[in-house]
Amino acid sequence: MLDRYTGVLLFAGLGCFGLAFVLSAVYPWMITDGTRPEASIEAVATPVTTEFKQLKESYPVAFAQAFPRADECLTDQELVDVAADDPRRTASDGAWGAAHAVALRAGRDEYVGQVCWHCHSQFVRPVANEAVRFGRVRSAADDNNELQRPVLWGTRRVGPDLTNEGGRRSNDWHVAHFWDPEGTSPDSVMPRYTWFFRDGFQVVRGIDPELAARQGLSSEREYAYPGVFETQAEAEAELARIRESADPNLKAETARLRVVPAKGPDGDGLAIIAYLQWLGTWDASEREETNQ
C-alpha cells in the first residue's frame, strides 16, 4: 500500500535532507550577521580555567615550551608568596590570558586536524532529553566566537557531545584517556592519541613498606610528583628541590624518592586538553539567561 506513496516519500525524504542542508548553511550565516560582534579568541580566553593553571603545575616544562610568557604565569601556589600590590600579580593575569588564548587556538586546530568532530558533536539539542545526558542546551551565543570558525557541530555522535566538557573530567583523566581510551572507558572505540605525548623523566616516591603491608598493597607501588622533565638531570634537580623543601619529619618519605623515565603530554596534548576544559565555560551570564 505504501507503494503508492513512494514518490511522495522520496520527495519528502529528499526535502528534509535539503532543508537540513540549507539550514546548516543559513544558521551559521545568521549568527555571524554582525548584529552581535563575534568574540575573538583573546576575549573568550578569560577567565582562565582552573584546569589550565593546573596544567602548568603538572607539566611545567612542556607548558613553558608551548605557550608564551609562561614564566610570568604564577600558579596559585606561587601567588601565596607575592604581595597583594606586587605588579607581578597584574602581569600574571595578562600572561595567563595570553597563554590561554594560544592554547585554545592550538587546541581548536588540533580538534579540527585530528578529526575529533567526526565522532563528537558540539550541539546539545532541546529534544530527546539530550540535556539530561550532555548538559545545557546549546545556544547561538555559544557559536558567536572565533573558536567556532569553522562551526564545529560535528557530523555524528560516535562519542558523547562535548559542548559542556569543560570541568567534567580532571586533566589527569584526559591524559590517561588520550594515552589509552580503553584504560578509562572499557570498550571505547576512540583511537589512542599517542602522538600527543613525549618521553621524559619524572620524580616518584615509593610507597611506605609498612603501609603497603598493612593495606595489602604492592610494595612496588609508586606515586608520581608533578612535572615531566626533558632530561634526567632536570628531574634529579627537581628531586633535590623536593627533598630540600620537605618537612624534616618526612625524612623517611623523601628517602624513597627516585627519578624514572615517564611520558607526559607535549604542547599539542596540553593544548587539546586546555580546549576541552574550556568548552562550555565561556560567558557564564549568557548561560544563565539561556538556561531558563
Ligand code: HEC
Ligand atoms: C572513532 C571515533 C572517535 C574519535 C575520532 C575521537 N573520539 Fe573521543 N570518544 C569516542 C567515544 C566512543 C567516546 C566514549 C568512550 C570513551 O570515553 O572513550 C569518546 C570519549 C571522549 C571524551 C570523554 C567525554 C566524556 O566526558 O565522557 C573526550 C573528552 C573525547 N572523546 C575527546 C576527543 C578528542 C579531543 C578527539 C580528537 C583528538 C577525539 N575524542 C576523537 C570516539 C571518538
